[in-house]
Amino acid sequence: MRAIPTERGTCPFDPPAGMADEPLGKVRLANGDHVWLVARHDLVRQVLADTRFSSEIEGGFLGSPLRAVEPDAGMFIQMDPPRHTRLRRLMTGRFTVQRMNKLRPRVEQIVTDTLDALERRPRPADLVEHFALPIPSLVICELLGVPYAEREEFQEAGARLLSLTSTVEEQEATLMRFAGYLAGLIDRKRAEPGEGLLDDLLDTDLSDDELIGISVLMLVAGHETTANMLSLGTLLLLRHPGQLALVRQSPDAARTAVDELLRYLSIVDVGMFRRASADMELGGQVIPEGDFVTCSLAAANRDPALVDRPDELDVTRPKSPHVAFGFGPHQCLGQNLARMEMEIAYPALFRRLPELRLAVPLAEVPFKNDMAIYGVHRLEVEW
Numbered sequence: 001m002r003a004i005p006t007e008r009g010t011c012p013f014d015p016p017a018g019m020a021d022e023p024l025g026k027v028r029l030a031n032g033d034h035v036w037l038v039a040r041h042d043l044v045r046q047v048l049a050d051t052r053f054s055s056e057i058e059g060g061f062l063g064s065p066l067r068a069v070e071p072d073a074g075m076f077i078q079m080d081p082p083r084h085t086r087l088r089r090l091m092t093g094r095f096t097v098q099r100m101n102k103l104r105p106r107v108e109q110i111v112t113d114t115l116d117a118l119e120r121r122p123r124p125a126d127l128v129e130h131f132a133l134p135i136p137s138l139v140i141c142e143l144l145g146v147p148y149a150e151r152e153e154f155q156e157a158g159a160r161l162l163s164l165t166s167t168v169e170e171q172e173a174t175l176m177r178f179a180g181y182l183a184g185l186i187d188r189k190r191a192e193p194g195e196g197l198l199d200d201l202l203d204t205d206l207s208d209d210e211l212i213g214i215s216v217l218m219l220v221a222g223h224e225t226t227a228n229m230l231s232l233g234t235l236l237l238l239r240h241p242g243q244l245a246l247v248r249q250s251p252d253a254a255r256t257a258v259d260e261l262l263r264y265l266s267i268v269d270v271g272m273f274r275r276a277s278a279d280m281e282l283g284g285q286v287i288p289e290g291d292f293v294t295c296s297l298a299a300a301n302r303d304p305a306l307v308d309r310p311d312e313l314d315v316t317r318p319k320s321p322h323v324a325f326g327f328g329p330h331q332c333l334g335q336n337l338a339r340m341e342m343e344i345a346y347p348a349l350f351r352r353l354p355e356l357r358l359a360v361p362l363a364e365v366p367f368k369n370d371m372a373i374y375g376v377h378r379l380e381v382e383w
């Protein structure tokens with residue numbers, strides 16, 4: 001029986017080998033659980049669109065068994081309707097394309113300032129620490145109204161919560177500490193309101209525990225994912241100079257490229273667990289009530305039924321209905337923001353540093369096979 005999580009194969013940009021061998025089949029998790037792995041684009045969308053495949057679960061990685069749970073307050077990624085609907089509705093209007101476009105000049109300024117600082121650094125420099133991580137961290141701090149000087153609180157917590165090698169106890173302790181920090185931040189905001197999204201949420205019917213849960217979710221989801229796309233996407237483009245030249249050329253080319261990079265890299269892959277809350281029919285198979293299912297977004301995004309030549313990177317490809325941001329009611333809340341950050345950051349980097357190159361052999365790049373979200377830990381570059 002196949003086992004997951006699996007390291008990405010001989011090519012670090014491809015899905016793990018064997019992931020798409022069967023569209024639907026049983027796999028073994030490191031904790032011994034057996035779950036259904038869904039690896040075909042249409043079936044993945046079917047699972048993610050249907051909330052009878054419940055998100056109210058925890059476990060799967062880190063040796064902890066998958067089980068149905070009452071979700072923690074505010075953690076709407078782990079909720080089914082109607083709990084999910086109430087919180088998601090509160091947030092959706094704040095993340096529309098129009099709202100994000102208002103942020104565009106500020107994101108452009110953040111990218112320019114980050115590149116100014118990077119250019120002054122001794123070479124080689126780590127592109128993760130000095131480019132990919134600061135940009136989404138600064139943006140999410142401004143958006144939420146979290147002081148950037150306190151970024152270690154969420155960057156460290158995020159890295160620990162997404163690690164596949166920390167223990168359950170370490171994760172619980174991290175979450176407690178992080179929640180403590182956020183409770184203090186919310187108290188400070190009550191005493192002295194600011195201008196961020198969290199300040200706005202103080203005027204809603206959310207409880208403090210809900211506010212803390214939402215903040216944990218937004219801070220972790222809001223920086224680590226985009227940071228991984230910025231660094232891994234840059235590395236991929238450095239290996240495809242012709243495609244990189246196209247991304248550098250024009251904002252329109254960069255806009256098209258972003259969705260192809262998301263599709264091709266699928267940095268969120270097999271952590272998308274769901275639980276059948278009734279007997280469910282999927283691809284001619286009955287998934288019995290209580291069984292757990294996980295979706296390989298990477299396999300779905302390389303499905304030949306989705307695009308022609310799925311294993312070829314083509315940044316001029318018309319936008320495809322890929323599932324790198326998930327699908328259905330839980331589809332990524334921050335996708336408009338993430339797209340905008342990438343559309344601005346990639347071409348700005350390649351224009352500012354036209355001689356940008358990897359400073360170490362590819363084999364020495366530390367890929368994040370030990371994390372729930374894929375990327376690189378460090379990326380040493382010269383220019």
Ligand code: HEM
Nearest residue numbers: 076077221222225226229268324325326330332333334338
């Ligand atoms: C390239 C960057 C990103 C990727 C690849 C990504 C991917 C995803 C995926 C696959 C899901 C679906 C999870 C599920 O169905 O269980 C998701 C949900 C979510 N993402 Fe993102 N994300 C990114 C950036 C962001 C950003 C910048 C934010 C914050 C502003 C964010 C906030 C969220 C939230 C709050 C959810 C939960 C939505 C819900 O349950 O209704 N993400 N993301």
